[in-house]
Amino acid sequence: MPKNSKAVKRELDDDVTESVRDLLSNEDTCDDSFKKSSLIVGGGSDAEDDAARPAWNSKLQYILAQVGFSVGLGNVWRFPYLCQKNGGGAYLVPYLILLIVIGIPLFFLELSVGQRIRRGSIGVWNYISPRLGGIGFASCVVCFFVALYYNVIIGWSLFYFSQSFQQPLPWHECPLVKNKTTTYVVPECEKSSATTYYWYREALNISDSISESGGLNWRMTICLLAAWSMVCLAMIKGIQSSGKVMYFSSLFPYVVLICFLVRALLLKGSVDGIRHMFTPKLEIMLEAKVWREAATQVFFALGLGFGGVIAFSSYNKRDNNCHFDAVLVSFINFFTSVLATLVVFAVLGFKANIMNGKCVALNTKKIVGFLGNEISRDLIPHHINFSATVSAEDYQKMTVLIRGVMEKDYQLLGLGSCSIEEELNKAVQGTGLAFIAFTEAMTHFPASPFWSVMFFLMLVNLGLGSMFGTIEGIITPLVDTFKVRKEFLTVGVCLLAFFIGLLFVQRSGNYWVAMFDDYSATLPLLIVVILENVAVAWVYGTDKFFEDLKDMLGFTPFRFYYYMWKYVTPLLLILLLGSSVIQLGMTPPSYSAWIKDLASEKSLSYTPWGLAVCISLVVMAIMPVPVVFFLRYFNIIDENAGVVSTISYKKGCIIQEIARPEEEDDASLIHAKSPSPMPGNSIYRKQNGEVPDSTPNGRYGIGYLMADMPDMPESDL
Numbered sequence: 167m168p169k170n171s172k173a174v175k176r177e178l179d180d181d182v183t184e185s186v187r188d189l190l191s192n193e194d195t196c197d198d199s200f201k202k203s204s205l206i207v208g209g210g211s212d213a214e215d216d217a218a219r220p221a222w223n224s225k226l227q228y229i230l231a232q233v234g235f236s237v238g239l240g241n242v243w244r245f246p247y248l249c250q251k252n253g254g255g256a257y258l259v260p261y262l263i264l265l266i267v268i269g270i271p272l273f274f275l276e277l278s279v280g281q282r283i284r285r286g287s288i289g290v291w292n293y294i295s296p297r298l299g300g301i302g303f304a305s306c307v308v309c310f311f312v313a314l315y316y317n318v319i320i321g322w323s324l325f326y327f328s329q330s331f332q333q334p335l336p337w338h339e340c341p342l343v344k345n346k347t348t349t350y351v352v353p354e355c356e357k358s359s360a361t362t363y364y365w366y367r368e369a370l371n372i373s374d375s376i377s378e379s380g381g382l383n384w385r386m387t388i389c390l391l392a393a394w395s396m397v398c399l400a401m402i403k404g405i406q407s408s409g410k411v412m413y414f415s416s417l418f419p420y421v422v423l424i425c426f427l428v429r430a431l432l433l434k435g436s437v438d439g440i441r442h443m444f445t446p447k448l449e450i451m452l453e454a455k456v457w458r459e460a461a462t463q464v465f466f467a468l469g470l471g472f473g474g475v476i477a478f479s480s481y482n483k484r485d486n487n488c489h490f491d492a493v494l495v496s497f498i499n500f501f502t503s504v505l506a507t508l509v510v511f512a513v514l515g516f517k518a519n520i521m522n523g524k525c526v527a528l529n530t531k532k533i534v535g536f537l538g539n540e541i542s543r544d545l546i547p548h549h550i551n552f553s554a555t556v557s558a559e560d561y562q563k564m565t566v567l568i569r570g571v572m573e574k575d576y577q578l579l580g581l582g583s584c585s586i587e588e589e590l591n592k593a594v595q596g597t598g599l600a601f602i603a604f605t606e607a608m609t610h611f612p613a614s615p616f617w618s619v620m621f622f623l624m625l626v627n628l629g630l631g632s633m634f635g636t637i638e639g640i641i642t643p644l645v646d647t648f649k650v651r652k653e654f655l656t657v658g659v660c661l662l663a664f665f666i667g668l669l670f671v672q673r674s675g676n677y678w679v680a681m682f683d684d685y686s687a688t689l690p691l692l693i694v695v696i697l698e699n700v701a702v703a704w705v706y707g708t709d710k711f712f713e714d715l716k717d718m719l720g721f722t723p724f725r726f727y728y729y730m731w732k733y734v735t736p737l738l739l740i741l742l743l744g745s746s747v748i749q750l751g752m753t754p755p756s757y758s759a760w761i762k763d764l765a766s767e768k769s770l771s772y773t774p775w776g777l778a779v780c781i782s783l784v785v786m787a788i789m790p791v792p793v794v795f796f797l798r799y800f801n802i803i804d805e806n807a808g809v810v811s812t813i814s815y816k817k818g819c820i821i822q823e824i825a826r827p828e829e830e831d832d833a834s835l836i837h838a839k840s841p842s843p844m845p846g847n848s849i850y851r852k853q854n855g856e857v858p859d860s861t862p863n864g865r866y867g868i869g870y871l872m873a874d875m876p877d878m879p880e881s882d883l
Contacts, residue, residue: 219284220405221481227409231478232495234416235635236469237502239319239628243599245467245503246443246510248459250590253450254443258504260451260460265500268738269464271730272695273475274492274723275702278711280476281488282718286643287473290480291698295705300794301697302643304690305473307787309639311686312472314663315679316636317397318670319597320629321389323622325369326601328389330618337364338609357765361606366760369601373673375759376681377773380673387671391664396630398660401637404652405481408634415627415634420502422624423509429617430512435586439515440508442590458745461738462688467499471691471698474635477642489715489723510599511590517607518589525584526561532581533564540579545571558584597676600625680757681772685780689750690787692743696736697791703731755780 222228249257283290288302329336340355340363355363366372373380400411430436450456469475479488534552537543545567550560561584569576594603604621611617640659645652670678702711708731716722755777759770772780797803 219481221483222405223409225486227412228478228482229491229495230412230416231405231409231634232475232491233498234412234631235474235478236467236495236499236632237416237419237628238469238632239600239625240463240467241499241503242506242510242625242628243596245463246507247594247596247599248463249507250443250511252453252456252459253447254445256446256448256451257456257460260457261464262500264457264461264464264738265496267730268461268735269468269470270492270496271727271735272470272699273468273496274489274727275699275731276470276475277479277488277492278715278718279702280479281482281486282484282714284480284484285646286477286480286641287639288643289646290476291701292647294701297795297798298697298701298705298791299798300791301694301701302473303790303794304694304788305471306640306643307790308687308690308694309472309474309636310659310663311682311783311787313633313636313640314667315670315682315686316629317393317633317663318386318390318667318675318679320393320396320626320633321386321671322369322597322601323625323629324389324392325385326605327619327622327626330615330622333615335605335609335614335618336368337361337605338614354762354765359602359606361602361609363765365597365601365605367762370676371673372676372760374761375770376674376677376757376776378674382668383671383673383675386675387668390667390671394660394664394667397633397637398657400630401634401641401660402653402656404641405478405638408638412631412634415631418627419624419631420505422620423502423505425620426509426617427505427512429611430509430516433512433516433611435515435517435519436512437515438586439511439513439518439590442515442587443507443511454745458742458749461742462746465692465695465742466687467503468496469632469635471694472636473639473643477638478635480642484718485720487719489719510604513604513607514590515586517603517610518586520607520610521589522558522584522586525582526556526558529565529581529584530556530561532579533568536579540575541568541572558586677757677759681776681780682783685755686783686787689743689746689784692739692746693788693791696739696743699731699736699739703736708732 222231249255279290279294280286283293285293286302287305288299291301292299337360340351340360342349343352352363354367370386371380371383400408465471479491482488530552533541533546537546545564547560547563547567550556550564556564565581568579568581572579605618608614608617608621637656637659641652641656644650644655669675670682672678702708708728711731712722712728755772756769757772758767760766761768794803
């Protein structure tokens with residue numbers, strides 16, 4: 167007997183026994199004929215292809231992955247802007263209501279189907295309804311579009327991160343131009359500001375319109391290559407490699423946000439910003455636009471429709487409490503947005519005080535020049551001393567007196583309005599917040615390079631966490647469907663995305679990022695999630711889905727979800743889709759261009775070819791849904807094609823699981839039933855290679871295949 171043959175035999179026996187027990191536990195417990203039927207083992211060669219599915223090392227790692235995916239750059243630079251624009255603290259009310267009504271039910275739905283079927287988005291929707299299999303392909307296309315430009319933003323953050331290791335920071339002040347006779351400030355910078363000039367001219371070297379490509383920006387090209395290299399290395403082994411990175415990429419942003427909040431609260435004016443932020447404007451809360459924007463933010467904040475949520479949950483155990491996960495991750499996302507809002511407006515409050523102080527100092531100099539001529543000295547309160555710094559309160563008292571006396575002539579003095587409220591009302595979002603407003607505020611921080619390094623490292627980590635989920639939403643469905651090596655596919659996708667991404671690192675690249683952000687995801691994702699909801703609630707059936715959840719979770723979910731999935735959520739999503747389409751129709755497609763000569767932004771309309779690209783992005787993202795539907799409907803592609811077994815084993819593996827027909831109402835995700843095999847398609851093989859006349863396991867049509875090992879010792883079989 168060969169050495170260690172007993173151990174090998176015991177391991178094989180244990181695996182086969184466990185596989186049979188697992189299979190039986192997933193079959194209909196009422197069908198005794200299946201349990202009594204014999205198991206025919208034969209030869210085969212596919213065991214390695216159906217190796218056991220990877221799994222998370224721990225529940226914490228999985229939660230961090232979902233949090234990292236859902237908490238992204240939008241929490242830092244989109245949510246605070248919407249909060250300020252839509253009623254301050256009052257905006258939190260519609261957001262929280264819509265999170266409970268739309269966000270958590272849909273998030274729970276995606277977690278449930280991914281965890282039970284244990285496939286990526288393509289396999290999940292193929293399994294539920296082959297005719298709706300295009301939903302998964304549409305998710306992959308949208309993920310790819312988003313990944314193209316999202317990683318460019320990570321590249322921008324890497325560039326600013328690399329430039330932060332110097333004192334003073336390079337965007338601290340406007341550069342000077344020296345010639346033989348004089349030294350002067352760069353006109354473009356003098357007309358705007360130091361941070362604005364650095365962003366548009368030094369970092370992006372932006373062109374005047376999307377039609378002027380201007381060639382590649384080599385510094386941003388290197389940063390984009392670095393960003394894709396980081397994503398590729400982290401994702402190359404799937405969750406086994408990216409899961410370990412999650413411990414840092416998901417937790418580090420919280421450390422930075424808390425540090426920023428503590429530091430900002432110690433700065434003058436931070437409380438003014440927070441007070442301005444959370445002062446509720448209740449009249450705005452009643453506007454329909456506020457609810458629409460809150461619903462859109464909820465939708466995108468949780469990453470619904472991308473496929474990343476389904477992909478991550480597909481690596482869970484089937485009895486994992488995904489309802490708890492859905493509620494936990496949703497509220498972590500919400501409180502992260504609130505924390506980021508506190509940080510942003512504490513810092514912007516400090517910046518507003520700085521700007522207001524500069525405005526007061528400038529106008530005070532003008533008033534001193536007007537004394538005795540345009541302005542009488544009697545109008546100046548006696549306690550104001552111009553030789554010292556005039557406070558904002560004294561300046562306001564002084565200008566009120568001057569305006570009251572001079573009335574119409576006051577405008578001729580050219581005194582600007584110096585108000586902290588007006589500074590805080592200058593709403594900024596996106597790159598304008600991160601790379602202009604926030605960087606300007608940090609130049610006034612003590613030890614500003616340290617805080618700049620921390621801030622941009624936080625942006626990189628927030629972006630990477632979301633990128634991992636986005637790429638997983640592409641890789642997992644393709645690996646599950648086409649059985650390709652994950653390592654090769656990951657490298658291939660990253661290389662392809664990098665070369666297409668060169669479009670975004672031209673001098674006109676910022677305009678392309680804005681175009682993709684506006685048109686490649688919003689409408690397609692809304693349509694995808696509506697179809698997901700309809701597929702589960704109406705095609706598969708809410709009642710059957712509830713039975714599946716009860717068997718999977720061990721308890722029946724709240725009846726609240728039944729009515730949400732079946733009636734409320736689809737209706738709200740259709741209303742949101744309709745309002746988004748109307749908004750796009752009412753506002754002609756345009757983009758904000760930086761005009762060098764004016765040193766300011768200007769709204770430009772897209773050229774005809776630009777409009778064609780915008781439309782193409784929407785059409786390409788949605789096209790897989792009708793294409794797959796018609797191919798299946800007219801039997802151009804067999805509805806059984808591409809259906810992958812939902813159970814895989816290490817030693818024994820299912821060769822084929824025939825797709826359940828739509829008319830078989832007693833089918834269940836949990837019970838994993840399938841109808842009788844078609845005549846002539848028997849999937850069983852005896853050890854001698856003879857094909858039996860009928861399947862031994864009755865109507866289930868499930869067989870095992872063990873690898874033929876004729877040359878191995880008898881003890882190993």
